[in-house]
Amino acid sequence: MSRQPYVRPMPKSTWYMRNKRYRVYILREISCLLVAGYSGLMIYALSVLATGSPADWQAFVAAQKNPLLVLVHAVALAYFLFYQTFAWFKLAPKAMPLQIGEKRLPGGIVVAGHYVAWIVLSAFIFWLAGVL
Amino acid sequence: MSLRQLELDVMRYDPEQDEAPRFQQYTVPCEEDWAILDALNYVKENIDTTLSYRWSCHMMVCGSCAMMVNGEPSLTCKTFIRDLPDRVRVEPLENFPIERDLVVVLDDVMEKLQRAKPFIIRKDDPPDEDTEYVQSRAALHKFKQYTMCINCMACYAACPQYGLNPSFIGPAALALAHRYNLDSRDQGKSERLDILADHDGVWDCSFVGACSEVCPKHVDPAAAIQQMKIEGAKEWWLQKLSPGGDKS
Numbered sequence: 001m002s003r004q005p006y007v008r009p010m011p012k013s014t015w016y017m018r019n020k021r022y023r024v025y026i027l028r029e030i031s032c033l034l035v036a037g038y039s040g041l042m043i044y045a046l047s048v049l050a051t052g053s054p055a056d057w058q059a060f061v062a063a064q065k066n067p068l069l070v071l072v073h074a075v076a077l078a079y080f081l082f083y084q085t086f087a088w089f090k091l092a093p094k095a096m097p098l099q100i101g102e103k104r105l106p107g108g109i110v111v112a113g114h115y116v117a118w119i120v121l122s123a124f125i126f127w128l129a130g131v132l
Numbered sequence: 133m134s135l136r137q138l139e140l141d142v143m144r145y146d147p148e149q150d151e152a153p154r155f156q157q158y159t160v161p162c163e164e165d166w167a168i169l170d171a172l173n174y175v176k177e178n179i180d181t182t183l184s185y186r187w188s189c190h191m192m193v194c195g196s197c198a199m200m201v202n203g204e205p206s207l208t209c210k211t212f213i214r215d216l217p218d219r220v221r222v223e224p225l226e227n228f229p230i231e232r233d234l235v236v237v238l239d240d241v242m243e244k245l246q247r248a249k250p251f252i253i254r255k256d257d258p259p260d261e262d263t264e265y266v267q268s269r270a271a272l273h274k275f276k277q278y279t280m281c282i283n284c285m286a287c288y289a290a291c292p293q294y295g296l297n298p299s300f301i302g303p304a305a306l307a308l309a310h311r312y313n314l315d316s317r318d319q320g321k322s323e324r325l326d327i328l329a330d331h332d333g334v335w336d337c338s339f340v341g342a343c344s345e346v347c348p349k350h351v352d353p354a355a356a357i358q359q360m361k362i363e364g365a366k367e368w369w370l371q372k373l374s375p376g377g378d379k380s
Contacts, residue, residue, distance in 0.1 A: 002147065002148060003147065003231070004147035004148075005147070005229035005230060005231055005237045006145050006147070006150075006152065006153060006229060006230040007229045007230075008153075008226070008227075008229075008230070010226075010227065010292065010295035010296050012296065015292055015295065015296065016292070018203075018292075019203060019204075021290075021340070021341075021342045021345065022292055022340065022342070025292075025338075025340045025341070025342075029338070091339065091341070091358075093355075094341075094344075094352065094354055094355035094358050094359075095355070095358035095359060095361075095362060097355065097359070099270070099273060099274060101270055102269050102270045102273050103273075104273065
């Protein structure tokens with residue numbers, strides 16, 4: 001009897017279409033493109049500010065009001081606020097298990113702690129910015 | 133008890149005749165409380181004696197009957213037909229070479245499990261017969277869930293990182309290493325550092341989390357790996373920063 005194990009390689013470019021779990025994962029991962037794009041925009045905004053020319057800054061702000069850019073901002077914001085925050089907060093109890101005595105603190109409490117910290121920090125930043 | 137007709141699409145592969153795996157369909161009259169393993173046993177006993185698959189205990193203990201059921205890595209002894217449609221696809225575990233039919237080659241993960249050094253390592257003198265290493269219940273609860281692993285390898289079948297890069301040491305082996313690292317009686321953490329920090333160790337995991345979702349014993353390898361990443365990063369910085377530490 002001869003052994004001839006059959007190997008089924010995972011398709012390198014389409015593996016993430018195999019099931020819903022992989023698709024959700026890849027949606028989380030490709031958000032890095034949005035992060036990179038948004039970071040680029042912020043760096044560009046800083047460079048415009050650094051020129052010290054109010055006219056340049058006004059022109060930059062006006063350019064951001066382009067409907068297409070507003071849409072990009074809205075999509076990025078929704079992605080970060082809801083999908084990224086939700087996905088990473090949900091995973092937090094795995095990386096940070098808390099045990100009190102013999103009892104493991106339920107993951108929900110760790111997640112809730114993250115949401116509370118998020119809201120408090122956001123409120124603080126809004127307060128600093130003079131919005132609240 | 134009423135019978136239900138189940139259409140089973142079973143992946144077959146005969147290394148002596150087949151170029152590639154193929155599907156074979158069996159119609160199985162199932163009783164309501166049957167699991168997929170019962171349906172396979174029915175096929176083996178009544179329809180086709182050439183069908184090969186692994187199983188032993190039929191009670192979620194031995195871990196040998198894991199297969200893909202409708203694309204999901206599952207222990208076939210706890211995957212009940214009442215929870216499934218009338219047509220079910222059964223395939224060998226993904227990400228492993230097929231030996232024959234539903235039997236996969238597990239040599240690779242067996243070697244990886246050994247690399248995790250899944251035993252208590254003591255640095256002090258060998259104990260005499262009367263030595264006891266007392267462990268509190270709280271200390272036990274730190275790692276108890278990881279002891280539930282039955283090496284069914286469903287987690288490896290679910291892990292796309294292992295599928296794409298078979299040298300990744302993988303979920304079960306890392307969870308097992310973590311289990312011993314967390315054990316208050318163990319002193320072998322430094323000996324398991326290579327499996328942790330190596331190129332094929334924890335950093336190959338990109339936290340898909342599928343391993344934990346498919347585990348039939350509710351072990352959480354994804355959690356173990358993320359905790360090991362934090363530990364590994366801490367160790368690395370401590371080594372860099374401590375006077376006389378390894379600066380390489």
